[in-house]
Amino acid sequence: MKFAILFGGNSYEHEISIVSAVVLKKVINQNLEFIFCDEERRFYHIPSEKMNSKTFSTKAYKKEKELFIKQGGFFSKGFLKENKLECECVINLIHGRDGEDGKIAALFEFYSIKFIGPRLEASVLSFNKELTKLYAKSVGVKTLDYTMVRKGQNSKEKLSFPCIIKPARLGSSIGISIVKDEKDLEYAKDVGFEFDNDLVVEEFKNNIKEYNLAGCMINDEFVFSIIEEPKKKEFLDFEQKYLSFSGHNELIEANLSEELKEKLKDSFKKIYNPLFKGALIRCDFFILDNEIYLNEINPNPGSLANYLFKDFSTTLNALADQISLEKMIKISYNFLHSINGQKGKL
Amino acid sequence: MKFAILFGGNSYEHEISIVSAVVLKKVINQNLEFIFCDEERRFYHIPSEKMNSKTFSTKAYKKEKELFIKQGGFFSKGFLKENKLECECVINLIHGRDGEDGKIAALFEFYSIKFIGPRLEASVLSFNKELTKLYAKSVGVKTLDYTMVRKGQNSKEKLSFPCIIKPARLGSSIGISIVKDEKDLEYAKDVGFEFDNDLVVEEFKNNIKEYNLAGCMINDEFVFSIIEEPKKKEFLDFEQKYLSFSGHNELIEANLSEELKEKLKDSFKKIYNPLFKGALIRCDFFILDNEIYLNEINPNPGSLANYLFKDFSTTLNALADQISLEKMIKISYNFLHSINGQKGKL
Numbered sequence: 001m002k003f004a005i006l007f008g009g010n011s012y013e014h015e016i017s018i019v020s021a022v023v024l025k026k027v028i029n030q031n032l033e034f035i036f037c038d039e040e041r042r043f044y045h046i047p048s049e050k051m052n053s054k055t056f057s058t059k060a061y062k063k064e065k066e067l068f069i070k071q072g073g074f075f076s077k078g079f080l081k082e083n084k085l086e087c088e089c090v091i092n093l094i095h096g097r098d099g100e101d102g103k104i105a106a107l108f109e110f111y112s113i114k115f116i117g118p119r120l121e122a123s124v125l126s127f128n129k130e131l132t133k134l135y136a137k138s139v140g141v142k143t144l145d146y147t148m149v150r151k152g153q154n155s156k157e158k159l160s161f162p163c164i165i166k167p168a169r170l171g172s173s174i175g176i177s178i179v180k181d182e183k184d185l186e187y188a189k190d191v192g193f194e195f196d197n198d199l200v201v202e203e204f205k206n207n208i209k210e211y212n213l214a215g216c217m218i219n220d221e222f223v224f225s226i227i228e229e230p231k232k233k234e235f236l237d238f239e240q241k242y243l244s245f246s247g248h249n250e251l252i253e254a255n256l257s258e259e260l261k262e263k264l265k266d267s268f269k270k271i272y273n274p275l276f277k278g279a280l281i282r283c284d285f286f287i288l289d290n291e292i293y294l295n296e297i298n299p300n301p302g303s304l305a306n307y308l309f310k311d312f313s314t315t316l317n318a319l320a321d322q323i324s325l326e327k328m329i330k331i332s333y334n335f336l337h338s339i340n341g342q343k344g345k346l
Numbered sequence: 347m348k349f350a351i352l353f354g355g356n357s358y359e360h361e362i363s364i365v366s367a368v369v370l371k372k373v374i375n376q377n378l379e380f381i382f383c384d385e386e387r388r389f390y391h392i393p394s395e396k397m398n399s400k401t402f403s404t405k406a407y408k409k410e411k412e413l414f415i416k417q418g419g420f421f422s423k424g425f426l427k428e429n430k431l432e433c434e435c436v437i438n439l440i441h442g443r444d445g446e447d448g449k450i451a452a453l454f455e456f457y458s459i460k461f462i463g464p465r466l467e468a469s470v471l472s473f474n475k476e477l478t479k480l481y482a483k484s485v486g487v488k489t490l491d492y493t494m495v496r497k498g499q500n501s502k503e504k505l506s507f508p509c510i511i512k513p514a515r516l517g518s519s520i521g522i523s524i525v526k527d528e529k530d531l532e533y534a535k536d537v538g539f540e541f542d543n544d545l546v547v548e549e550f551k552n553n554i555k556e557y558n559l560a561g562c563m564i565n566d567e568f569v570f571s572i573i574e575e576p577k578k579k580e581f582l583d584f585e586q587k588y589l590s591f592s593g594h595n596e597l598i599e600a601n602l603s604e605e606l607k608e609k610l611k612d613s614f615k616k617i618y619n620p621l622f623k624g625a626l627i628r629c630d631f632f633i634l635d636n637e638i639y640l641n642e643i644n645p646n647p648g649s650l651a652n653y654l655f656k657d658f659s660t661t662l663n664a665l666a667d668q669i670s671l672e673k674m675i676k677i678s679y680n681f682l683h684s685i686n687g688q689k690g691k692l
Contacts, residue, residue: 010674010677015680040674057683101466102452102466105452106448106466107456110387112387120448120449121477134481134484135480329358331385335362
């Protein structure tokens with residue numbers, strides 16, 4: 001399988017995505033192409049040997065070949081004709097906006113490009129934490145109780161403290177505050193409103209245990225990673241969360257009973273199937289009094305959470321093998337013919 | 347305001363969209379461009395005088411200039427350079443898949459093209475009738491009780507009859523059946539599963555009153571159409587529903603108390619604001635025992651429901667005037683610089 005990794009994007013996680021791609025390059029030990037989406041949403045074909053941070057931070061990437069999306073793939077302009085970038089499957093590794101909000105999924109679905117990543121509907125439901133809660137409830141998975149605070153609306157609901165305030169549509173802990181008492185509330189809301197008009201407010205539970213489980217469905221069978229209990233301070237910040245992709249830390253399976261492990265996997269299955277088919281996702285769960293709560297869905301986890309899998313490369317190739325394109329609808333023009341017959345020339 | 351109308355798409359409503367565009371051309375009495383998306387999802391620039399059904403049913407459109415989407419707009423290839431199609435705002439008039447499922451919204455948001463139509467998140471929530479129900483509930487608008495029937499899953503819930511079975515993701519009455527007793531159930535499910543893996547089943551209420559209300563928000567003020575009580579047989583079929591765009595039928599405001607009219611408008615506002623900003627939508631409601639129920643959201647109504655408005659052209663221009671593009675995120679590369687400092691060359 002010849003993969004291309006798509007990374008960058010007009011996203012607060014643009015730089016994280018570059019790191020994520022550089023790490024994934026080392027992990028996937030096969031012939032790869034690299035497609036960079038810059039902050040202006042132009043695509044560039046990056047040669048493998050130039051996949052380092054300097055290429056991007058100095059904007060040297062602008063000297064590389066620009067790529068355009070058209071039906072069937074990515075193309076560059078040649079002297080006499082357009083050249084198609086050879087690749088069988090694109091890995092969507094843009095984190096946050098563009099990559100996880102549904103834009104890239106829509107482009108690939110529209111232009112019939114095979115890809116690993118959440119489809120359009122799955123992207124929208126996992127990108128917005130409020131929608132994630134509605135979706136989880138509809139498939140029978142619990143989430144923590146919450147209140148929405150919206151820009152420009154005077155909320156009548158009384159918040160209790162300590163609480164955690166999160167912009168509805170951002171990952172990577174950006175814009176999140178823990179508010180210990182009322183006097184810090186306005187500032188935390190202002191911080192959140194810098195990033196989103198909708199804020200999700202949950203009770204802050206200091207000693208809550210978090211567990212991460214990644215996986216995907218391949219021909220109706222689930223492949224799961226180990227269950228990780230991420231280390232944390234109050235909550236993971238930007239750098240901590242992402243330097244972990246490279247698998248520098250030794251990884252130990254979480255110390256949980258078999259029963260709880262099965263419960264986590266069952267919840268994962270309910271979330272994944274069938275909405276997330278085609279993607280390799282990570283679900284972050286809480287466990288409280290032996291009950292499972294979904295915290296968030298990460299539909300393009302950093303470096304696709306390779307460090308959690310025993311045989312990541314085999315999983316990725318098998319996943320790609322069975323992804324198919326959206327079925328095209330055939331247009332007959334029978335309706336136009338029939339109304340022309342009835343009503344005269346349209 | 348120079349508009350371009352985008353129509354067609356790989357959708358069961360492809361032909362309807364052509365009719366919708368031909369009708370809208372007659373209604374908008376100003377300089378217009380026409381962009382056709384054919385069944386293979388290629389774009390063509392159609393000259394105004396060729397906007398008739400024959401151009402499409404005979405595939406004569408293939409002789410017209412092909413257009414490509416790139417940052418900032420639609421372009422055609424010229425002899426020495428690319429030519430940009432001059433237009434200030436695109437009206438998304440693709441009905442059903444592509445136009446209403448979020449693909450076109452995503453393309454336009456990604457490529458910074460100003461458009462009238464639902465944004466990405468609004469598209470996904472209104473395209474899927476199950477998600478529409480979850481969304482309506484979350485903003486405090488009632489919908490009829492329902493059961494989901496999913497392909498390949500043995501539903502344990504007992505259905506009662508008569509019921510109406512609808513594919514979750516299609517408009518225009520396609521794939522919908524009214525099932526009067528159990529013996530017709532399997533056939534109706536098969537019909538529905540031709541179009542979608544998820545079916546919404548509701549109790550069929552024979553004498554339910556339906557009311558349609560269209561509108562949009564312009565600078566924080568709502569502009570509403572008149573409230574229409576559509577004529578119907580058991581339910582509107584494909585041709586009936588769409589031949590109505592052209593406003594051949596005389597239109598009479600529904601006979602409702604002022605109180606119920608205000609209730610309908612209040613429900614519309616809850617659905618619209620802020621999710622549907624930038625779109626002119628039609629909400630179809632039921633009234634049962636003086637209570638309002640949302641039936642469905644039509645985010646790109648046929649010919650934009652022009653026939654319901656007193657001064658459609660002014661509304662459309664004012665709506666377009668205040669639409670802005672998604673704010674771009676500026677990338678600083680501070681993070682890449684900082685981890686390079688800490689960890690050596692990445």
